[in-house]
Amino acid sequence: xxxxxxxxxxxxxxxxxxxxxxxxFKAQGQTIDHVLxxxxxxxxxxxxxxCIRLLRDFDNDLFLQHPNEDLQIxxxxxxxxxxxTKKRFSRTDSLTENKxx
Numbered sequence: 746x747x748x749x750x751x752x753x754x755x756x757x758x759x760x761x762x763x764x765x766x767x768x769x770f771k772a773q774g775q776t777i778d779h780v781l782x783x784x785x786x787x788x789x790x791x792x793x794x795x796c797i798r799l800l801r802d803f804d805n806d807l808f809l810q811h812p813n814e815d816l817q818i819x820x821x822x823x824x825x826x827x828x829x830t831k832k833r834f835s836r837t838d839s840l841t842e843n844k845x846x
Contacts, residue, residue, distance in 0.1 A: 763823070776812045 812820070 774807055776808070776810060
């Protein structure tokens with residue numbers, strides 16, 4: 746091959762977690778079992794709109810509504826797939842760890 750300088754490249758896989766993100770506007774009226782909230786302050790051009798969310802009349806009964814049936818079915822399907830994936834890869838990891846070099 747060439748006689749010039751060489752470069753070594755190493756790739757590393759980071760853990761990947763399926764996630765879904767949406768704005769407070771999109772979240773209105775939804776029921777969410779678990780949530781991770783990013784409260785990092787963003788300095789943007791929407792100054793003054795933050796308080797509108799707090800001033801609107803809010804129906805507290807929205808917290809008591811059950812999710813749509815189709816949403817529940819899809820959530821259950823995704824949970825089942827996540828469990829199958831965990832089992833498959835934990836089985837693979839344990840087989841790999843027991844190998845003799």
